[in-house]
Amino acid sequence: MLPGIGIFGSDPISKVLIEILRHFEFDVHAIWTNTSDSETKSLIKSSNLITNSIDNVLLNKNVQLVFVCCQPNFHSQICTKALGIGKNVICLNPTCSDLIDIEQMIISARYYPCLFSSICYGGLRYLKEYSTLKSKLSLVGEIKVCN
Numbered sequence: 347m348l349p350g351i352g353i354f355g356s357d358p359i360s361k362v363l364i365e366i367l368r369h370f371e372f373d374v375h376a377i378w379t380n381t382s383d384s385e386t387k388s389l390i391k392s393s394n395l396i397t398n399s400i401d402n403v404l405l406n407k408n409v410q411l412v413f414v415c416c417q418p419n420f421h422s423q424i425c426t427k428a429l430g431i432g433k434n435v436i437c438l439n440p441t442c443s444d445l446i447d448i449e450q451m452i453i454s455a456r457y458y459p460c461l462f463s464s465i466c467y468g469g470l471r472y473l474k475e476y477s478t479l480k481s482k483l484s485l486v487g488e489i490k491v492c493n
Contacts, residue, residue: 349434350375352409354400354424355416359438363413375408378416404428414438422447429454 351372353360356379364374376395395406400420403409404427412428414421414437422442428435429451442448 348372349410350406350408352376352378352403352406352412352433354378354403354412354414354420356381357415359415360413363415373408376403376406378403380416400424400427404431404433410434411436418443422451426450426454430457432458 348371351367351374353363353374353376356377360377364377367374374394376397378397378400380398395402397403400423404412404424411434412424414424414428414435416424418440421437421440425435425437425441426447442451
């Protein structure tokens with residue numbers, strides 16, 4: 347059985363995400379948006395929740411996986427809350443703005459070690475290990491970045 351999805355955001359990325367999830371037969375049970383967007387409402391079933399309350403999405407019993415693709419200033423707050431109550435999380439960059447935010451997310455995720463929490467690499471740059479690794483890369487030689 348596929349997990350129920352909760353999406354934070356109503357920007358173009360969210361709309362594309364909803365279409366992709368529907369194509370693969372995932373159910374989007376709740377959407378958080380801070381704008382009144384009729385196009386987003388038309389993309390999901392009328393029985394599903396569209397709200398401007400973060401907690402309404404996170405506490406929805408049908409939501410097991412949360413996609414965070416809203417404004418960056420909400421990412422840390424949503425991810426920390428979702429991880430703290432046992433939701434699986436996928437978050438777009440930037441995940442957080444400083445070391446304190448990423449540490450709070452890691453602490454929240456430790457309570458449920460089986461979670462899939464893809465908080466990407468955005469916040470890792472604040473960790474000491476990442477900084478050390480980055481400084482040691484120069485020992486390898488010239489670094490080239492490929493997309």
